[in-house]
Structure formats: C-alpha cells, structure tokens
Amino acid sequence: MNIHGLQRNFCSAPTTLLPVQLPTRMESHLWYVLPDAVKSETLLKRYVDQTNDRVDPRSLNFKKNGYGKPEVEWQIADDWQPPALQFNISHTSSLIACGVTVDSPIGIDVEEKQRKLKHHILAFARRYFSSHEVEHLTSISDIEIQRQQFIKLWTLKEAYVKALGRGFSASPFKTFTIQLKAAAKRGIYLSRDVESEISEISVDSLGSENLTNNWQFLLLELAGSHYAAICMQKHNTLGGKGNVPIKLTARRTIPLVEDECVLGTSAVVPISGLTF
C-alpha cells in the first residue's frame, strides 16, 4: 500500500474552503470528524465535480440499496453521466469517518483502540470468527496485544462486509477469514510492536461463493485514538497479478468550516505496511 502525503496546509479562515477533486479510481479519500453531532452526509457534499459543475453539492440525495446500505441517489439527466461516487460511513462515540471512492464499492470501520469486550476475547472469537482467526488470536500470549489484534480483525471484517454491501447476515463473519501476513518471513512475532510486522492483509472466503479475489485493505491508526479499516476493490490495471496500491488521502474536517490534510502527521499511522 502506498500512502501519499499532501503538503497543503489550509489557512484557518473559516469561510474559504477549497473545492476538492473527486478521488481517482485507485484512490480512497478518508474524512473524519471530531467530535460528533454532525451528519456525515454533509462530507460528500463538499465534493465538486471537476468536469461538470452541474452537481450542486447541496442537492445530493441519498437512498439505501436493497440491503440497507446508503448510497448517493443521482438525478437522472439525458446528457449527463454522474460520477460513480461511492462512500461508506462509520462512527464511534468520539469519531465519525467517511470513506469516498469512485467506481469501487467501499467499506470502512472505525473502533476505539482502547475498546474492551465484555466477553472473553477467545470465547467471542470462537463464536463469531473463523477458526483460522481464532488460531491467530490464540497464538498471541500478551493479553493486551491479543486485544489489539482482535479489534483490528473486527474492523477489517466489518469493513469487508460493509464493502460487500449485503448486510451482516449475507456474509456472516464465520464464512470468511482475514489473513494478516507478517512482514518477517519467519512469521513469528519477535517484538511487542506488532504494527510494523503486518505487510499484507487479504481475505479468503470459506464458503462456496468466491467473493474474495478482488478486495484490498488498509488498516491504520487514526487520530491517535482509533483503528480504521478500509476495504475497496483492487484495480487490475496490471492485468491481474500485481497489487496496485491504494492511494489514500486523509483529512480531518469540521464540515463546512475547516479541513486539515493529516497524512504525514501522527494523526494517521499506517499499520498494514508500506510498499515502495
């Protein structure tokens, strides 16, 4: 995964918000808001279609697909092709995040890093996760690291199901496995800093449906307080074999007031490793 840092700094005059370009096909935009009480749909309305100014962001309407996933409802017009804009929202009590792509279904999930389960982690995992994932968690002897890995797995699984857009029941958690491949070839966790050791995240389907070839994941720490997982489709411009890395742009925002691009700062710390 390749993360590009943008060096723009927005000046703090509250009314001068710059219009934002739509993501390209290989890009994901991540917006997040701290604190709450702002409807995230307003984030989408910040985008202005560069090629055609016919979209007034305020006019954006939303609907739900057959499974309840929110999507943009474009006005139909004869001479205008709306951008294939897709988005997904996730929130906790202290953060709202919205991921935006063009052309690729996207699912995101955010969770507080300190989140503690009421149940015992392995009991929960045995009930809901795949056996492979249970094995992975069981092999971690440090309870705190185990808990962190659990939260990361949870966000990745949620992001995948939300990207599929067919609801929790269409893709029960036990029917697919998230694989976290360690960077170290030995696959042994040598240090407490597990973060640096995950180089690749992939998903394997355990059922008959082969839904899993096309998905790629980003996992990162957000705002120092949350894990964020993003799932979107791969773009096979290299003819299948190569993994075209996702380009991520992340912005902290107070909608309609202020935007701050936060890549390259401590607000966004990639976990699934960088490739060069």
Place this chain on the structure above:
Amino acid sequence: MASLAQASTALSTSCKPTLQALSSRVSSLKSVSFSITGKRFPSLSSRPGRLQVSCSAKPETLNKVCDIVKKQLALPDTTAVTAGSKFTELGADSLDTVEIVMGLEEEFGISVEEDSAQTIATVQDAADLIEKLVEKKA
C-alpha cells in the same frame, strides 16, 4: 347520548367474534394482551374489526434482556430500558449488538443465526426471538 349508545353496542358486537376467532388461533400462547386504538368510541364503530392485539414475551424474559443490555452498555441504573428501547438509541454499536446477542445466547441457552440477529432492533424484538427459539428447543 344516542350516538354513544349506538357506538357501545357496535363495540360489544364487534368485539366478541373477533376475540373468539383470535383465542382459537392463539391457544398455545400463555398470555394475550390487546389494546384498543383510538380514543373515541364513535371511531371504533366505523372500523369494527380493528382491535390491535400484541402477543408479548413474558415479563421475566423482557427483564432479563433489559439487564443484559444494561450490563453490556454499562448504563447507569437510572437509565430507562423498556421493551420498546432501540439498541442503537441506547448507544449500542455493531460490536455491542453482537455482544448482546452472545449474552442472550448464553443466558437462554439458544443459538441465534445471523439473519435473525439482524432483525433485532429493540428489547422487545430480542425477547420475542428468544421465546421463539426457546420454544423450538423444547
């Protein structure tokens, strides 16, 4: 006065057949409660068959569900959790909801499939599903 008398006659004649029909269909349920919608009798007389019947889960089931929810969401005792309470309104996110379902499975010795779990939005939904599953087991 005359209209009221008419209305009350209409009420009594429309009540009985409906109740009887119902009681034969619901003989296996332990309790049936019904509420009459509409505050004024005259409106009832114009819609004679419109009694609302709700088959509630046992109060003990509802109370247990409320307890599990309160515990999972760490709600103070002063928070009102009732049959109609929506999990999301009580502050539950997806992980909380899954933990609540797991807690209900443990408490009642049942297994909740994902497609059923997805339909649970309120305490009442959970209690009704529990009773259905417990009855299936028996």
